Amino acid sequence: MSKVLVLYYSAYGHIAAMAAAAAEGARQAGASVATRRVPELLDDAAARQAGHRPDDTAVASVEELAGFDAILFGMPTRFGNMASQMKHFLDRCGGLWVRNALVGRVGSVFTSSGSQHGGQEHTLLAMQASLQHLGMVIVGLPYSFRGQTRMDEITGGSPYGATTLAATASGGWRQPSANELEGARHQGRHVAEIAAALARGGLGRPRDCA
Incomplete structure (x- = not known):
């Protein structure tokens, strides 16, 4: 059984919904799944003023990442790049990087934007580059998801x-569609299956890592 972490930042609930679908897909593949969120950088008053949706999901610690075979990272797009909350969390992973603690683990990414062409693909690719610096094996969403x-x-x-589109052209909120949630679910299953295959082959955890 592979151990999968779904780690996300969600201000308005769209990425939280995608994270739940990804976690469901990983469980369908037989994985043991944990869901965590990264810390909020805004204080409570600023978050309320911005209309952020409350979220009681447990906050992740950097050190616990090393205990998983695969991690799915979810965050909204901010001007064509990852949200600062996720970037801040990754910037604290220097200790893991020094120890090669995430080398050979599976890393995968999902995102949202407020428009149809809101920088989603650039955000995903930029995030993947950060994960490659940590030595993770990158897994995307293959076209087996039709x-x-x-x-x-x-x-x-x-x-x-x-990915999901968080708003309509008129500016109203749009929740993830059934198709978008199925994409996240498919990605979760795919990641869990690959992590399990790597673990069976002894490739997921380098010998010099705990």
Whole structure:
């Protein structure tokens, strides 16, 4: 059984919904799954003023990342890049990097944006670059998920990872669609299956790591 962590930052609930779907998919593949969020950088008053949705999911510590075979990272797009809360969390992973503690673990990414062309793919690729510096094996969302080829509706999704569109052209909130949630679910299953295969082959944890 592989151990999978779904680690996310979500201000308005869209990424939290995608994280729940990714976790469900990983469990469907037989993985042991934990869900955590990264710390909020805004104080409570500023978060309330910005309309952030309350979230009682447990906050992750940097050190616990080393205990998982695979990690799915989810965060919204901010001007074509990852949200500062996720970047701040990754910037604290120097100790893991020095010890090669995440080398050979599976890393995967999903995101959201407020428009159809809101920098989703750049955010996913930029995040993947950070994970490669940590030595993680990058896994995306393959075209075995046929939902990302749909032309009958506006939908997120890319080979680099599942995505959702958080707002409509009129500015109203839009929740993840069934197709977008299925993309996250498919990605969770795919990541868990690959992590299990690597673990069976003895490739997921380098010998010089705890």
